[in-house]
Amino acid sequence: KNLHGKAWAQLGTSGGGNHFVEWGIIDFAERDEVLNIDKGRYVALLTHSGSRGFGATIAGHYTKLAKDICKLPREAVNLAYLDLNTAEGQEYWIAMNLAGDYASACHEVIHKRLTKAIGAKVLAKVENHHNFAWKETLNGEEVIVHRKGATPAGEGVMGIIPGSMTAPGFLVKGKGEASSINSASHGAGRLMSRTKAIQSITKSDMKAILKDHNVTLIGAGLDEAPMAYKDINKVMAAQPDLVDVIAKFEPKMVRMADDGSRED
Template identity: 95%
Template sequence: MKTEITGKTLKALGFAEGKILGLALEILKNNFQDIEANEVQKLLKKVKNYPENFLDDEILSVLATAIIEEANPRSDGIIELIANAKTYTVFGEGYIEDGAKNQMNIAMKLPVTEAGALMPDAHQGYGLPIGGVLATRNAIIPYGVGVDIGCRMALSIFDIPEKYYFGKDAMYKRELIAHTKFGAGQNYSGNERADHDILDSDDFNATPFLKNLHGKAWAQLGTSGGGNHFVEWGIIDFAERDEILNIDKGRYVALLTHSGSRGFGATVAGQYTKIAKEICKLPKEAINLAYLDMNSAEGQEYWIAMNLAGDYASACHEVIHKKLTKAIGAKVLVKVENHHNFAWKETLNGEELIVHRKGATPAGKGVMGIIPGSMTAPGFLVRGKGETSSINSASHGAGRLMSRTKAIQSITKSDMKAILKDHNVTLIGAGLDEAPMAYKDINQVMAAQTELVDVIAKFEPKMVRMADDGSRED
């Protein structure tokens, strides 16, 4: 069916009159004439709300970049990069596109860079690639952290054996829909709003900018983002007893969530990226890696804001997990949480550095983490080995095999329904761009990082909710 999308349609999706709207219309005309209009509209809405997710898209990357550039204006470069990029370790090199490697090469030329690594799920991002780990001296890069600050995984393992999950699909689906809310701008109002200690943090009073974001943070507390963010029920399999977690061999019902700091974090990222670009003027190829000196007022402000956004993201997960745990009347045996899109002060080779993990999981010795696959592929509960060459890091997921455009062009609704049926997975929401086939083989990704993590248990998704994007929820 021919796609008929006009400027009026794009304005309804949130595009303002101007060059970006014109660019979107041109891209539509040249590439999406034979795609169902509803699917294209859902995709364009995602580009508008989450442009950073489309920077590796062969067709939509130009539009995504333009949207980000408009929000974060460029400045002329004057700080010279070092002549030769410092070396870094690549894990799963055969699965990683050149665009991600090229971005990492540029990051390794920054005068503040000390070390780097690229994870096996890496792909092109904005500034630092997704899956890039970068250690710097006394400097923090807002786009080395990313837009969705503190985005994280959270896993609750319940005292419910696997056999008690099956046959209760209606109950699990009802509670999942009742206690979650997804997508850009989604919030709670009035008595629906959750309460949490994070709202009383003194850090909200650290600057007028943060104080003004308190209302937004409260309204969106306990909601989830769009794109690949999810809340899902599943079964986690411990092949043997884990003494450290004190959990016996067996298969348990579990809840797994993936989301970040919502509009609060995105606003922080936009504000301090602009400030960094005004202060730190880099050559054109590195301009999106503008950094702030940690000894400067701006660097300290961003550090406070970033950590608050990370704590806020954790609070959102806590609210969701508490609601759903109470709804099903369960007891939590083990709770594990880890985050990416963040920066940490860590000691590497005897020196304290700022370690940026943009789409990479902390994997220091003994550190627990969760590495998800897709809505039908397994996820893995892991324990880090503390590998120095990866800067104590591992992948944060499977990584995309297809761009979002390629996915909606090549995957049909019947294809998606068939793979969900084959894996006995119930899906609520999500578009074709999040189809399982659009992701790399998680088993290959895990095989590329055996020296980084030990697998403790395997999680199998059973009921997945993602951003609605017009999908029905009944």
């Protein structure tokens, strides 16, 4: 309850780090029956953000609680956990899911505000969580699957795999590959740490690549420069057994926090 004010104040915001809001063009090579979208090119809005300070506070509180309850050797202290058969575990599970719902609400508010501002008609919407935990059945047993930096890719499950501010993102459909725990990559992944990117990439480098790709950028630090990320096309080529590509998204206008802050 004491987080209500913070949650309300940050509702509909993206936060820092690699969180973004992008307008672009999405290309469907063929009709998709699930989304009821015909073959063609469409204006699309893509957002990446989380549960903001609300979720971060929840995570911090229960991480400390887990370390207090689950005593592990120093080298394994960050692997502390809460048993779901305890009151603390159930309390965290409820709080985590509430944070997930809040993150979803943030996306919904951002999308509604922007589509209303330009008078757009929404034809389809796809959303997926990451950095989250799910109850799933694997090999006939109910387990908790934590996808850190991974996208759910169960059979028929729609997902989004972004590249960078100048590289394409992909709308995908999962194939349900059990050996990958029904998961695929969350994005391209970093090629450089934030520190290395800031030290090795110049503002002129950034401006040049944005110009080459005809991308308008608002905000963002050098730590989020396209060169700091892996080649998304190579990443996608490495996981054809995990997902099918439904459509390709090309970013054209990108908004990010401009202070190089950590994601929240």
